[in-house]
Amino acid sequence: xxxxxxxxxxxxxxxxxxxxxxxxxxxxxxxxxxxxxxxxxxxxxxxxxxxxxxxxxxxxxxxxxxxxxxxxxxxxxxxxxxxxxxxxxxxxxxxxxxxxxxxxxxxxxxxxxxxxxxxxxxxxxxxxxxxxxxxxxxxxxxxxxxxxxxxxxxxxxxxxxxxxxxxxxxxxxxxxxxxxxxxxxxxxxxxxxxxxxxxxxxxxxxxxxxxxxxxxxxxxxxxxxxxxxxxxxxxxxxxxxxxxxxxxxxxxxxxxxxxxxx
Amino acid sequence: xxxxxxxxxxxxxxxxxxxxxxxxxxxxxxxxxxxxxxxxxxxxxxxxxxxxxxxxxxxxxxxxxxxxxxxxxxxxxxxxxxxxxxxxxxxxxxxxxxxxxxxxxxxxxxxxxxxxxxxxxxxxxxxxxxxxxxxxxxxxxxxxxxxxxxxxxxxxxxxxxxxxxxxxxxxxxxxxxxxxxxxxxxxxxxxxxxxxxxxxxxxxxxxxxxxxxxxxxxxxxxxxxxxxxxxxxxxxxxxxxxxxxxxxxxxxxxxxxxxxxxxxxxxxxxxxxxxxxxxxxxxxxxxxxxxxxxxxxxxxxxxxxxxxxxxxxxxxxx
Numbered sequence: 001x002x003x004x005x006x007x008x009x010x011x012x013x014x015x016x017x018x019x020x021x022x023x024x025x026x027x028x029x030x031x032x033x034x035x036x037x038x039x040x041x042x043x044x045x046x047x048x049x050x051x052x053x054x055x056x057x058x059x060x061x062x063x064x065x066x067x068x069x070x071x072x073x074x075x076x077x078x079x080x081x082x083x084x085x086x087x088x089x090x091x092x093x094x095x096x097x098x099x100x101x102x103x104x105x106x107x108x109x110x111x112x113x114x115x116x117x118x119x120x121x122x123x124x125x126x127x128x129x130x131x132x133x134x135x136x137x138x139x140x141x142x143x144x145x146x147x148x149x150x151x152x153x154x155x156x157x158x159x160x161x162x163x164x165x166x167x168x169x170x171x172x173x174x175x176x177x178x179x180x181x182x183x184x185x186x187x188x189x190x191x192x193x194x195x196x197x198x199x200x201x202x203x204x205x206x207x208x209x210x211x212x213x214x215x216x217x218x219x220x221x222x223x224x225x226x227x228x229x230x231x232x233x234x235x236x237x238x239x240x241x242x243x244x245x246x247x248x249x250x251x252x253x254x255x256x257x258x259x260x261x262x
Numbered sequence: 263x264x265x266x267x268x269x270x271x272x273x274x275x276x277x278x279x280x281x282x283x284x285x286x287x288x289x290x291x292x293x294x295x296x297x298x299x300x301x302x303x304x305x306x307x308x309x310x311x312x313x314x315x316x317x318x319x320x321x322x323x324x325x326x327x328x329x330x331x332x333x334x335x336x337x338x339x340x341x342x343x344x345x346x347x348x349x350x351x352x353x354x355x356x357x358x359x360x361x362x363x364x365x366x367x368x369x370x371x372x373x374x375x376x377x378x379x380x381x382x383x384x385x386x387x388x389x390x391x392x393x394x395x396x397x398x399x400x401x402x403x404x405x406x407x408x409x410x411x412x413x414x415x416x417x418x419x420x421x422x423x424x425x426x427x428x429x430x431x432x433x434x435x436x437x438x439x440x441x442x443x444x445x446x447x448x449x450x451x452x453x454x455x456x457x458x459x460x461x462x463x464x465x466x467x468x469x470x471x472x473x474x475x476x477x478x479x480x481x482x483x484x485x486x487x488x489x490x491x492x493x494x495x496x497x498x499x500x501x502x503x504x505x506x507x508x509x510x511x512x513x514x515x516x517x518x519x520x521x522x523x524x525x526x527x528x529x530x531x532x533x534x535x536x537x538x539x540x541x542x543x544x545x546x547x548x549x550x551x552x553x554x555x556x557x558x559x560x561x562x563x564x565x566x567x568x569x570x571x572x573x574x575x576x577x578x579x580x
Contacts, residue, residue, distance in 0.1 A: 058461060082467035094465075096458030098522075099451075107455045111467040113448040117476050120447035121440045127447050134448070174466060 007033045008067075009209045010055070010086075010178050015064035016233075017054055024050045025233045027064070030226075032178060032209045037200065039212040039220045041244075042230035043253060048213045049091055051230070052182050055211070056088045057081045069177065083111060085177030089167040089184060091213070097156035101147055104155050104166055105138035106131075108173025141169040145199065161192040168199060178209040185216050197223060221245065229253065268442040271525045275438055279431035283424075292423030294539065299430035300491050301531035303437045305516040306524055307484025310441055312513065313521035314450060315477035316457030317367065318375045320509050321382025325355040325482040326489030327389055327504025331396060333493045334404045344407050348490040352483045359482035360475060367474040382509045389501035401500035404493045426495040433491060437484060438524050444480070445524075453477050485512070518559055520566025529568040 008031040016026045025047040032038045053059040057078040066074045113134035119127040142148045145165040185193040227244040229237040231253040332351025336342040366377040410425040444450040456463035493499040519530020541548040563570035
């Protein structure tokens with residue numbers, strides 16, 4: 001495989017998982033290089049989110065291997081993957097609802113701001129300094145995603161589109177080497193989608209590898225360097241946007257899905 | 263000048279502790295006040311564990327029992343000073359919380375509730391049955407702390423009731439201060455984050471097992487100190503301190519007052535300590551009225567008494 005060269009940051013080899021005999025994802029392989037945007041597309045139920053959950057350590061794959069920066073990280077717990085530079089957002093929002101927008105963003109700095117619990121209990125200067133640094137970083141990130149003016153609001157009261165951006169901000173707070181975005185533009189209007197679009201391109205340009213699941217085909221075709229197509233849990237095609245959109249198997253999968261829906 | 267929520271809470275507590283005695287009809291109320299503060303310390307631990315970290319314990323009285331019996335047994339057997347016995351009890355509680363918490367904190371919701379319940383019952387059984395050591399259900403005497411005599415030597419002459427009132431009040435304020443420090447600290451944020459969404463907390467690097475264990479240990483220390491203070495002021499303790507009813511009482515006080523807020527939970531401790539005193543006019547219906555009040559609060563003021571009241575007041579002000 002030509003793409004799993006030395007440059008590859010994240011490589012997925014023959015990954016699969018079965019739920020009670022049903023193969024939700026089967027034998028999927030691909031790679032992501034730094035600064036590259038790789039999109040995973042496919043009809044509903046193709047296994048995109050399941051694939052994400054395996055890569056990010058939430059599900060334990062029943063076959064295959066995930067390699068990050070040359071190290072085998074298959075089945076490693078999510079909090080350990082975070083330390084190795086992996087960060088993600090969720091299709092169904094996972095926001096800390098009762099915390100403020102700012103606190104949500106600061107939570108993304110957990111690995112940088114955490115310290116001895118006794119220092120935190122006694123409010124020692126070291127603890128306050130850690131928290132202050134994280135807060136400064138979080139405020140900058142909120143500005144970057146256009147949420148700085150909502151910083152003190154309770155996150156649960158924000159609009160859907162704003163929460164999507166808040167999740168991206170929180171994920172960026174980890175200063176990741178690879179960012180997994182699960183439908184970042186779902187439920188967003190055209191303006192918000194374009195903003196997210198710019199944000200993703202900007203993050204990729206800074207050298208972060210991006211793995212994207214997205215239903216908005218225009219967005220996918222516009223920003224992806226490479227596309228992996230899944231159907232019924234299997235990879236049916238991969239390549240640059242132009243190649244993939246011409247692939248008969250891909251067209252059939254999407255048309256078939258549309259017929260089934262209609 | 264705008265007060266931070268932390269200073270506001272501490273100020274309210276300090277004013278309440280300092281000024282309430284002005285309205286006491288009799289010296290007996292110092293004793294009631296001290297009981298409220300002792301309960302307040304335990305529920306502050308519940309706020310950290312349940313209100314912030316979202317974990318349920320129905321066995322925290324077990325830790326109160328350890329704190330209480332440490333003050334009875336360590337001075338008697340090892341001639342340890344009672345003040346050091348409080349520290350020893352807290353250390354044993356933290357250690358036990360660590361041992362017990364590691365396997366059971368992997369459980370969630372009602373499974374965790376039942377597992378902690380089992381722990382509480384276990385401690386209670388040991389205290390009841392190890393008669394050679396604990397003298398069983400009849401209870402055991404606890405030595406004098408000695409601080410009151412010391413203060414008297416320095417010219418501060420307090421009655422027994424007054425001493426325990428102010429001493430427990432100061433301990434409560436210190437406990438609240440620690441908890442409020444924690445709230446806005448990196449650890450507190452991680453605890454509240456895992457309460458909000460475990461999966462998201464994990465992906466930002468929060469080690470769930472470790473953070474839950476820390477919250478469990480901290481709240482165990484609160485319960486232990488609360489038990490120690492109860493034992494020391496009563497100069498006598500029975501295994502009831504570790505009983506199931508006491509565990510339930512802690513959680514009920516916290517939830518009734520507002521489990522997400524330190525001041526709310528302490529308010530709940532006050533309400534549930536005072537209510538039975540106020541309800542003595544209803545004599546045999548006391549328990550029924552108490553149960554009814556609790557049900558009504560949970561149905562109509564789900565956030566707890568204090569947060570709901572504050573929200574109403576704020577809504578009117580704007």
